[in-house]
Amino acid sequence: MTGGMPGPSPHDRMHPKGRRNKQGIRIDPEAEVTHEPRQAVLSALVKHKPGVLSEVSALFSRRQFNIESLTVGPTVDDDTARMTILIEEPEPGIDQAKKQLRKLVPVIEVTELDPTAVRRELALIKVGGEKPDDVNAVAEMYDGQAVDASTDSVTVEITGSKQKIDAAVEAFKQFDVQEVVRTGAAALERGPKTLEKHD
Amino acid sequence: MSEHAKVPADEEASEEESDESEQAPVTTGAQSVVRALENAGAEYIFGVQGGAIMPVYDALYDSDLNHVTMAHEQGASHAADAYGIVTGKPGVCFATSGPGATNLVTGIADANMDSDPMIALTGQVPTEFVGNDAFQETDTVGITQPVTKESYFAADSDTVGDNVGEAFALADAGRQGPTLVDLPKDITQGETDVEPSEPTTPDTYEVQEEADDAAVQEAAEALAAADRPVILSGGGVIKADASSALREFAMEYEIPVITTMPGIGSFPEDHELSLEWAGMHGTGYANMAISNTDCLLAIGTRFDDRLTGGVDSFAPDAEVIHVDIDPAEISKNIYADYPLIGDARKVLRQLFDAMPRVPDVDEWREQCQTWKDEYPMTYDTPDDEPLKPQYVVEKFSDMTPDDTIVCTGVGQHQMWASQFWEYTEPRTWVSSHGLGTMGYGVPAAIGAKLAAPDQEVVCFDGDGSFLMTVQGLSVAVREQLDITYVVLNNEAVGMVRQWQDGFYEGRRMASEYPWIPQFDKLAEAFGARGFRLEAQEDVEETIEAAREYDGPSVIDAHIDPGENVFPMVPSGGDNGRFALQEDHLEEL
Ligand SMILES: Cc1ncc(C[n+]2csc(CCOP(=O)(O)OP(=O)(O)O)c2C)c(N)n1
Numbered sequence: 068m069t070g071g072m073p074g075p076s077p078h079d080r081m082h083p084k085g086r087r088n089k090q091g092i093r094i095d096p097e098a099e100v101t102h103e104p105r106q107a108v109l110s111a112l113v114k115h116k117p118g119v120l121s122e123v124s125a126l127f128s129r130r131q132f133n134i135e136s137l138t139v140g141p142t143v144d145d146d147t148a149r150m151t152i153l154i155e156e157p158e159p160g161i162d163q164a165k166k167q168l169r170k171l172v173p174v175i176e177v178t179e180l181d182p183t184a185v186r187r188e189l190a191l192i193k194v195g196g197e198k199p200d201d202v203n204a205v206a207e208m209y210d211g212q213a214v215d216a217s218t219d220s221v222t223v224e225i226t227g228s229k230q231k232i233d234a235a236v237e238a239f240k241q242f243d244v245q246e247v248v249r250t251g252a253a254a255l256e257r258g259p260k261t262l263e264k265h266d
Numbered sequence: 267m268s269e270h271a272k273v274p275a276d277e278e279a280s281e282e283e284s285d286e287s288e289q290a291p292v293t294t295g296a297q298s299v300v301r302a303l304e305n306a307g308a309e310y311i312f313g314v315q316g317g318a319i320m321p322v323y324d325a326l327y328d329s330d331l332n333h334v335t336m337a338h339e340q341g342a343s344h345a346a347d348a349y350g351i352v353t354g355k356p357g358v359c360f361a362t363s364g365p366g367a368t369n370l371v372t373g374i375a376d377a378n379m380d381s382d383p384m385i386a387l388t389g390q391v392p393t394e395f396v397g398n399d400a401f402q403e404t405d406t407v408g409i410t411q412p413v414t415k416e417s418y419f420a421a422d423s424d425t426v427g428d429n430v431g432e433a434f435a436l437a438d439a440g441r442q443g444p445t446l447v448d449l450p451k452d453i454t455q456g457e458t459d460v461e462p463s464e465p466t467t468p469d470t471y472e473v474q475e476e477a478d479d480a481a482v483q484e485a486a487e488a489l490a491a492a493d494r495p496v497i498l499s500g501g502g503v504i505k506a507d508a509s510s511a512l513r514e515f516a517m518e519y520e521i522p523v524i525t526t527m528p529g530i531g532s533f534p535e536d537h538e539l540s541l542e543w544a545g546m547h548g549t550g551y552a553n554m555a556i557s558n559t560d561c562l563l564a565i566g567t568r569f570d571d572r573l574t575g576g577v578d579s580f581a582p583d584a585e586v587i588h589v590d591i592d593p594a595e596i597s598k599n600i601y602a603d604y605p606l607i608g609d610a611r612k613v614l615r616q617l618f619d620a621m622p623r624v625p626d627v628d629e630w631r632e633q634c635q636t637w638k639d640e641y642p643m644t645y646d647t648p649d650d651e652p653l654k655p656q657y658v659v660e661k662f663s664d665m666t667p668d669d670t671i672v673c674t675g676v677g678q679h680q681m682w683a684s685q686f687w688e689y690t691e692p693r694t695w696v697s698s699h700g701l702g703t704m705g706y707g708v709p710a711a712i713g714a715k716l717a718a719p720d721q722e723v724v725c726f727d728g729d730g731s732f733l734m735t736v737q738g739l740s741v742a743v744r745e746q747l748d749i750t751y752v753v754l755n756n757e758a759v760g761m762v763r764q765w766q767d768g769f770y771e772g773r774r775m776a777s778e779y780p781w782i783p784q785f786d787k788l789a790e791a792f793g794a795r796g797f798r799l800e801a802q803e804d805v806e807e808t809i810e811a812a813r814e815y816d817g818p819s820v821i822d823a824h825i826d827p828g829e830n831v832f833p834m835v836p837s838g839g840d841n842g843r844f845a846l847q848e849d850h851l852e853e854l
Contacts, residue, residue: 072644073640074846076846078853080843082557085584086578087578088578091601117419126412166594166596169593172416173470
């Protein structure tokens with residue numbers, strides 16, 4: 068085999084002491100930096116036009132962001148829609164997700180909501196209709212209500228945090244859960260702060 | 267010949283005044299599309315006809331825009347991409363719906379990875395058929411969305427021109443890239459009298475041109491205080507027309523300059539501050555410098571893994587100042603201690619003014635020089651036989667003017683063309699980096715030549731890459747483009763074979779091509795000039811003959827099939843631990 072080049076071999080070379088971690092951050096020998104995943108709630112105002120949802124969701128899958136839920140709906144302005152996106156990522160991943168979202172042309176504004184933001188999810192839970200009173204009692208425990216009943220089934224509506232809904236679904240398991248549908252979180256900042264272009 | 271417009275001679279002089287610049291009002295969506303391209307300053311269109319795009323072609327009949335019919339849509343998108351690299355303005359390509367559009371995709375994805383300005387216009391089945399799996403229907407917007415800055419679906423004849431104008435402006439704005447407009451046939455055929463407005467970017471698209479002054483000041487202090495500073499100049503420097511600003515900065519502050527591969531040409535490789543380019547097959551000295559620097563001023567680079575190797579070992583001692591127009595590039599792969607968001611040219615000017623002093627780095631420059639002496643970019647020439655590819659590249663480089671444009675395919679030949687040609691000017695290196703697309707060379711040279719008819723254009727190709735788009739030769743012949751194609755023929759997909767020999771115990775599965783055609787004869791069959799080159803002593807004469815021929819020529823250069831590309835940093839490896847020869851790979 069030809070094609071060699073002159074010069075000292077790999078082990079005879081000067082070599083730096085430093086190191087970076089997998090996130091490309093220079094490691095401080097004293098305090099090694101690593102970022103554990105955390106949950107973030109991103110809220111995005113987008114142009115209300117066909118294809119936006121697929122553009123946003125494709126971005127998340129293409130870049131392998133770990134997405135928990137994504138909800139979308141209209142706003143008071145006919146031309147804009149609002150998305151709430153829950154992701155779980157290490158800090159640099161969350162930062163990237165925000166920047167990449169902002170880059171999409173139909174995206175007007177993106178912000179990460181405060182952990183204290185109002186977060187609500189809706190679930191409809193269909194259970195067996197044998198014990199309607201017991202079902203009602205459990206629904207009340209979770210501030211929910213029966214929204215449909217037949218001889219064979221009762222459908223209950225619950226609104227609240229993800230944890231509350233998880234707990235409710237768990238509690239309803241005693242009644243033979245037939246179907247569950249959940250919306251994923253919708254969220255808004257507490258107080259007067261709103262998400263508008265240019266903040 | 268390019269299909270120049272055959273303008274009908276019925277210029278009815280208007281009663282009041284005959285204003286030459288006044289154009290006939292648009293009457294269809296298709297005319298509005300063409301008008302929008304004219305307004306945006308388009309010059310060439312590379313494309314292939316078809317049913318769904320036919321109304322737009324029909325409107326082109328009356329326009330001054332030059333259309334170049336390509337032999338394959340992949341060639342249309344690569345030619346447009348190369349046109350964009352060389353001119354700095356979006357290249358334009360057309361394709362029909364379905365297979366036409368899908369054939370464009372490789373070139374669009376290529377442009378996207380390299381941030382090359384390009385606009386693709388695709389025909390689509392009429393709106394009423396969309397979604398019905400109609401003949402030649404594909405979801406072009408859906409397919410291309412992940413590989414464009416934005417893909418538009420035109421829904422109205424009155425606004426289709428504005429869609430095109432916006433897509434054009436967007437392709438050129440901020441971080442450049444490809445855009446696409448999908449044009450349903452009924453929309454382009456539809457009547458409209460709405461003239462497209464001037465091309466403008468969408469209102470949600472904002473670009474920050476200048477970096478924050480305080481941040482610039484901090485970065486400048488850090489750079490001035492560094493002991494071992496290095497500038498890393500990426501493709502963004504060329505895109506921002508910042509090459510001269512970079513030269514001024516580096517020379518004033520006497521800081522060594524490394525380029526990325528797409529940044530080749532942003533700094534003259536014959537200057538003493540140049541360490542040429544770093545990365546997997548970059549120079550030993552560039553890789554040593556990048557491994558040992560304590561302050562890296564990185565401009566217009568996205569820290570691709572072919573550059574960085576493993577991120578844990580990349581510039582491990584360095585504080586990083588990262589200049590980029592795209593905020594999403596900041597700390598994506600390599601954490602930026604000093605992020606400076608803005609246009610490379612403007613930020614370099616800001617930095618220039620903010621530098622408190624010339625850093626005191628004589629020792630460091632000497633160290634870099636030592637590395638240059640220790641790891642020279644040479645190759646083995648035991649005898650004159652067999653022919654060495656590096657020699658062909660080097661000789662060609664010596665024989666041509668500085669502004670000669672070099673295009674390539676993808677593989678070993680691409681690496682030799684980047685290592686052994688001496689680049690001194692921006693926009694003279696036209697290659698497929700991020701996507702690494704074999705077959706890029708033949709059509710790219712066509713786009714490059716039309717973009718710069720007064721500059722010499724040479725394309726170094728591999729036999730494998732050349733075969734992928736060889737049909738493009740017919741276009742070069744028809745247009746009588748003076749391009750010299752050099753096929754560095756090793757009867758193999760050589761780069762794959764190199765990896766098999768290095769990392770797969772020499773198990774050469776599907777990498778050898780002993781059935782390769784005779785490219786000189788193939789060239790003649792297309793109507794080009796063909797040369798066969800085997801001996802080192804014939805190199806100069808053959809190159810001269812090919813250069814002298816006024817039209818496309820192909821040199822089929824039969825090179826040493828055992829020749830491999832070095833230096834080499836194994837994938838994900840440490841840039842400071844490059845192999846200089848085969849057996850170093852085992853040590854790594
Ligand atoms: C379209 C495409 N297919 C496959 C590859 C994988 N690949 C990378 S380099 C290479 C070999 C290229 O061979 P050739 O064009 O003959 O050039 P050489 O390496 O021999 O100079 C291959 C197959 C690619 N980059 N692009």
